[in-house]
Amino acid sequence: MSEEIIILSVFRGDADGGQEQEYRVPLETGMVVLDALHYVQTEYAPDLAVRWNCKAAHCGSCSAEINGMPKLLCKTRLDDYVGQVIHVRPMHAFPLIKDLVTDVSWNYRVAKQIPAFQPSTPAPFVMYQRDVDRIQEFHQCIECFLCQDTCHVLREHEGQERYFGPRMMAKIAEWDMHPMDTKDRTAFLKDVAGIPMCNVTRCCVEVCPEHIVITDNAIIPLKERVADVYWDPIQALFRRFRRPAKTPVPTEPSSAEG
Amino acid sequence: MPSYLADQVNVESIEQHKYDIIIVGAGGAGLRAAIAASEGEQQTVAVVTKSLLGKAHTVMAEGGVAASLANVDSDDSWDTHFYDTMKSGHFINDYRVAEVFAKEVPDRVLELETWGAVFDRTPAGKIMQRPFGAHSFRRLAHIGDRTGKELIRTLQYKAIHQAVDVYQEVTSTALLVDGQGQIAGVFGYYREDGRFVLFRAKAVVLATGGWGKAYKVTSNSWESTGDGAAMAFRVGAELMDMEMVQFHPTGMVWPPGVRGLLVTEGVRGEGGLLYNSQHERFMLRYDPVLQELSSRDVVARSIYKENQAGRGTPHGGAWLDISYKPAEYVKAKLPGMYEQFRTLADVDITREPFEVAPTTHYTMGGLRVQADTCATNVPGLFAAGEVACGLHGANRLGGNSLGDILVFGRRAGMGAREYAAQAEWKQIDPATLEREAARVLAPLTREEGEQPYRLQVELQETMTTYAGMVRSQESLQTGLARLQELEERAARMAVKGGTRAYNPGWHTVFDVQSMLLLGMVIIRGALARQESRGAHWRLDFPEELPEVGAVNFVQRLSGDQIVIEPTPVPKMPAELARLFEHDRAPGVRRRAERNGEGRADR
Amino acid sequence: MAQPEQQVGNVPPRVPKGTRPYWVEPTVTAVVFGLFVLYSLWETLFHHNGVYGNYISPFFSPQLGRWLGMKDFIAIPVVWAPFLFRATCYYYRKEYNRAWFWHPAGCAVSEPRARKYTGETRFPFSWANLHRYFWYLAVIVLMFLWKDTIQAFIFPGGFAVNVGSLLFLLNAVLLTFYTFSCHAFRHIVGGRQNCYSCTLGPNAGKPTASYRVWNLVSRWNLRHGAWAWASLFSVWAVDVYVRLLILHVIHDVRLF
Secondary structure, three states: OEEEEEEEEEEEOOOOOEEEEEEEEEEEEOEHHHHHHHHHHOOOOOOOOOOOOOOOOOOOEEEEEEEEEEOOOOOOOOHHHHOEEEEEEEOOOEEEEEEEEEEOHHHHHHHOOOOOEOOOOOOOOOOHHHHHHHHHHHHOOOOOOOHHHHHHHHOOOOOOHHOOHHHHHHHHHHHOOOEEEEEHHHHHHHHOOEEEEOOOOHHHHHHHHOOOOOOHHHHHHHHHHHHHHHHHHHHHHHHOOOOOOEEOOOOOOOOOOO | OOOHHHOOOOOHHOEEEEEEEEEEOHHHHHHHHHHHOOOOOOEEEEEEEOOOOOOOHHHHOOEEEEOOOOOOOOOOOOOHHHHHHHOOOOOOOOOOHHHHHHHHHHHHHEEEEEEEEOOOOOOOOOOEOOOOOHHHHHOOOOOOOHHHHHHHHHHHHHHHHOOOOOOEEEEEEEEEEEEOEEEEEEEEEEEEOEEEEEEEEEEEEEOOOOOEEEEOEEEEOOOOOHHHHHHHOOOOOEEEOOOOOOEEEEEEOOOOOOOEEEEEEEEEEEEEEEOOOOOOOHHHHHOOOOHHHHOOHHHHHHHHHHHHHHOOOOOOEEEEOOOOOHHHHHHHHHHHHHHHHHHHHHHOOOOEEEEEEEEEEEEEEEEOOOOOOEEOOOEEEEHHHEEEEEOOOOOOOOOHHHHHHHHHHHHHHHHHHHHHHHOOOOOOOOOHHHHHHHHHHHHOHHHOOOHHHHHHHHHHHHHHHHHOOEHHHHHHHHHHHHHHHHHHHHOOOOOOOOOOOOOOHHHHHHHHHHEEEEHHHEEEEEEEEEEEEEEEOOOOOOOOHHHHHOHHHEEEEOOOEEEEEEEEEOOOOOHHHHHOOOOOHHHHHHHHHHHHOOOOOO | OOOOOHHHHHOOOOOOOOOOOOOOHHHHHHHHHHHHHHHHHHHHHOOOEEEEEEHHHHOOOHHHHHHHOOOOOOOOOHHHHHHHHHHHHHHHHHHHHHHHHOOOOOOOOOOOOOOOOOOOOOOOHHOOOHHHHHHHHHHHHHHHHHHHHOOEEEEOOEOOOHHHHHHHHHHHHHHHHHHHOOOHHHHHHOOOOOOOOOOOOHHHHOOOOHHHHHHHHHHHHHHHHHHHHHHHHHHHHHHHHHHHHHHHOOOOOOOO
């Protein structure tokens, strides 16, 4: 292949500020943006900070923004951008550490607060494929946090105090829709996880590298579960005569263990 | 020395934490150990990982976790799993490790289900199990082709809901021992800003994974650099079977950027067939019985031999074809593979065959441990998962590594808990800390020197070329000489113009140091084993030799010298040895007896 | 720790190759929705008859206003229900939140921050949670629209097919798909359950009726947005057609 050069404009800097810097990288067949960044590290800037692990879109470490869109560096092909300068910037919704690396620890802190799966009996479970198809979709998540990055509540409105973000909604859905689960997370969803902050604009679905339909399959069904309890007087009437299917969990995260 | 370096060599100023048990590594084994260690909550437990939580190499495991649940093949049981494991390991495995493993792994899988893992289901609503290379029965519990992710995610959320502290993106550079050589703690630094951190601990569990990244063509993640094994070796721990490096037969070949990326054995498990350039199913020649589902060493060698005979594909591999199955089935059972080839190689695996070639996959060797507690020979040091050894012998069965991390992660956690309960806090010599701090900072202080990335590439190329799938006295000697040359250059590694803040060039220095050391140990082991056995293939000794097969090669550091000792393979007690009297696995025999002899083949 | 302001220096283009600029979709939506609302206001506030022969405009059906003896604004007693059904629809919420409120106008695009964003926590947006009730009402209206559709094939001379009849049929079909692909309906029929096979007795492990319906609705739901747009235009088209007939601007053409 002839020596074709692409221009990579990479954000360099830290919390105190920074700017994009241009690097010239020879294009190879099938090259992804992460390959180009490794070339930059070897040839020009050994200290260029980029987080990556598997380079196979399995681990979700190399999240960044390429020409303004949240994407995985290892899954974005350079030949999608022929004739363009490729701008690579860190995720906008999280505090910057250095260059392309951001501090995503907030995600792990809120994850800890989600009431965990609690089965009625220990395994082995008798569950059928059709019953688990729905939750297996959420198990595809690689925790790249691109959905958190693109979610405008977290990105534009500093909503981290008020909303757990799409990733955590998928996690809650995964447990709450488990055929064997016994916990009722509706109050938690409404008051702690902040599901009403979502206005279903579906950007999380657009950026998900695993193609999880977070909005329609996780957030909206969970919103409907919240509506069952808080917005539906007829359902409330029915519930008075039925034993609760699930045990409610407290809405205040326990400080002892989280 | 620049001022930003000087301030922290002062030992008193180093951030300190005190935990009864420190677990290094947050892959499946580390997290399972953390869960076990923190049960009962009498002891404080922390996990130290150089990546983010949930990103470890475990996520790359695809095909499934092998456990004799007997959900689809009712004749399966622990003894057949044990038989398959020992047989594929060519009998240099530690039988006791394999026995504990085969007996416990079904419980560990069910436990995951209790914690929220959702495996694919059988029509009867049980955990589905798929066939895999050299397993006598359909045995691998799976969720599509993303089983490793399911494991790590389940363990990750279980662990964070327990009393486990997690230190993310902390590189451990050294294990600390007291004057008697007993474990006293772990030293490292935060990748974020490079500040040092010292963990004092009564017991340390190493769950740092393998060192497949020492090779150029590899399916391994960035972090599989063998830091744990190297750190332990430096404080006197024994490494065993280091010559045993598994080459997975099916890695991606094209385009260059993804060379080595894993193509799950699940493709063959679901019916994928291998062809050479003449459209011949060559596996029928090499292994008429198991065919495509022969053990990994056999399939990898067969692909190599086809290429040597001029029947390889354009980029030096073989064709793997699953396109004859319905597209919807392929997408449901192998969604990751479909996506991987579509986005990275522009290939639709539901419509066309694709190229595969062997890739470095797993390191069977590692720290020598006791089967029941996972204790190493260093008091207070435990090891589990890929960093340990004994289970897989000369060749690992697909799906056994995920079982390994569950069974022995738990046992290491329990072993550490028991040990820490009666152990004292050990003294750490401040001079050791000072030396270690200075060593870690040295690459930043050098004005001129070797570039760590380039050394890493040279190291990887050396290992792939001279200590790869095909070995000989000559190639290994050349490789060793090159590594020694690299070692000299590595002493002068420098990271120019960088600070301690998230500096990948600096981080790479320690990866290179670990892999160089382990590369030497691999080659020494490979030179010592003058036979071909399992994954270890010597052109100059093409046969399995019973007298060589009777020993494991154990290496340790004596002063500055690496010494290598042939150690007899532990002998199976009679009740286990009996399982091997016949040439067929116990479960297969049981089934044959029930159905009447002669219809035993599946 | 705050992210440094990223707008300094050379701002990267936010347009990945091969896609439209992000503002095209919200702009089109904003214009079309706006025109539809204006048209609806004009139609329902300034007209007091939606009937031409055997045709009843969907804006005026059922004829509740007339039954109540109203002379003016006869569309109003009914038309609010389907309007609120659409206003609280999860798909429309996405579209108008992007197009009218720019929350956000496009993915990863900066937003106006003048007002404090409160999502769907407060009135009026919190009332979107009542979507299921507007769905119930929309189903009642839909039944009348099917009655109207049958009626649209029955002329004084008996059964016949006119261009108008086919428009009515198309509209009823599209509205049916739109209504029964609704997210709230999907929840009601099965989404609220966690297990579809957890029945006892001889049917244990067999898919329940609820599962079958949920599965079907889920499949329709994938195209909910397409049904939303298509039925919006079909309602509009039928109404315009009837209005033009009433105003004697066009003639209804008999096909067979």
